[in-house]
Amino acid sequence: MEIYLAKTQGFCAGVSFAIDIVEKALKKYGMPIYVFHDIVHNTHVVNDFRSRGVVFVEDLGAVPEGDRVIFSAHGVPPEIVEEAKKRNLKIIDATCPLVAKVHKEAIQYSQAGIPVVLIGHKNHQEIIGTSGYVNPKLLHIIQDAKDVESLQLGPAPSKIGVITQTTLSVDETRQIMDSLKKKFPDSQLLLKADLCYATQNRQDAVKELAQICDLIIVCGSRNSSNSNRLRETGSSSGVETVIIDSVNELDMEILENKNKIGITSGASVPRFIVEDVVETIRNVFTDVKIHSFENPEKDIIFKLPEI
Numbered sequence: 001m002e003i004y005l006a007k008t009q010g011f012c013a014g015v016s017f018a019i020d021i022v023e024k025a026l027k028k029y030g031m032p033i034y035v036f037h038d039i040v041h042n043t044h045v046v047n048d049f050r051s052r053g054v055v056f057v058e059d060l061g062a063v064p065e066g067d068r069v070i071f072s073a074h075g076v077p078p079e080i081v082e083e084a085k086k087r088n089l090k091i092i093d094a095t096c097p098l099v100a101k102v103h104k105e106a107i108q109y110s111q112a113g114i115p116v117v118l119i120g121h122k123n124h125q126e127i128i129g130t131s132g133y134v135n136p137k138l139l140h141i142i143q144d145a146k147d148v149e150s151l152q153l154g155p156a157p158s159k160i161g162v163i164t165q166t167t168l169s170v171d172e173t174r175q176i177m178d179s180l181k182k183k184f185p186d187s188q189l190l191l192k193a194d195l196c197y198a199t200q201n202r203q204d205a206v207k208e209l210a211q212i213c214d215l216i217i218v219c220g221s222r223n224s225s226n227s228n229r230l231r232e233t234g235s236s237s238g239v240e241t242v243i244i245d246s247v248n249e250l251d252m253e254i255l256e257n258k259n260k261i262g263i264t265s266g267a268s269v270p271r272f273i274v275e276d277v278v279e280t281i282r283n284v285f286t287d288v289k290i291h292s293f294e295n296p297e298k299d300i301i302f303k304l305p306e307i
């Protein structure tokens with residue numbers, strides 16, 4: 001058996017940024033530390049912080065007046081910032097800088113009065129955050145190419161600002177853009193590169209694995225958008241692809257009669273999860289050869305803010 005490790009192993013820069021901010025806050029201030037929403041969408045990361053006393057809340061009302069709250073990597077809408085200020089909470093913002101960049105685009109389009117089509121998963125924390133920066137009268141949220149059919153923007157606008165969640169499928173986003181171009185041939189579609197480098201690289205790496213492997217294992221939590229897109233990318237490349245949160249979820253039977261196994265992980269998955277999977281496979285199957293590749297992202301780092 002041969003194992004091919006995707007070249008994009010470990011945390012993306014935005015996830016490292018958010019986790020390091022919580023670590024820094026713990027070191028500098030100690031308890032109590034509250035985090036609004038899961039700091040990143042990975043159960044192991046969240047459970048580790050929880051075991052060290054960090055409290056995760058979905059409602060700011062659960063944070064006592066005057067205490068310290070960290071906003072997660074996915075970002076928050078301005079109303080949440082306002083509410084935190086009103087309650088005298090000490091705010092630490094761990095929003096990924098690439099998500100914050102998307103918020104700025106939203107503000108620019110709204111200030112220019114340009115209708116905004118926001119592509120993403122409606123209940124995802126990032127879309128809840130980004131949509132808050134768009135003037136509600138100009139905001140249109142769509143999830144897929146089907147939604148383009150029912151999209152009503154009134155008389156064809158001269159410009160349409162298109163914003164996306166950072167972790168969407170690259171291929172699906174291209175299809176949605178094609179549908180938008182067909183539906184609004186006379187409008188100029190303004191689209192910046194919102195899909196982040198980590199999303200693009202991880203999906204490219206899965207496509208490379210799909211050319212070689214007969215099974216792909218994606219390590220990632222069920223609520224992780226980018227991990228789910230990796231599973232879909234593998235499946236739509238025609239290769240059996242499964243997603244597991246940890247090695248405990250790995251069904252060893254699916255490995256039987258497979259010769260080349262690809263293993264990848266979402267952007268918020270700690271390295272030990274993949275290492276556990278590799279180790280477990282090596283313990284069950286004899287003569288397993290591991291192939292690994294240089295990570296193209298290893299030098300991408302976001303500078304931590306003063307807190």
Ligand code: SF4
Pocket residue numbers: 012013014015073096097098099166167196197198199226267
């Ligand atoms: S996946 Fe992209 S947008 Fe999300 S935290 Fe990582 S770098 Fe930032």
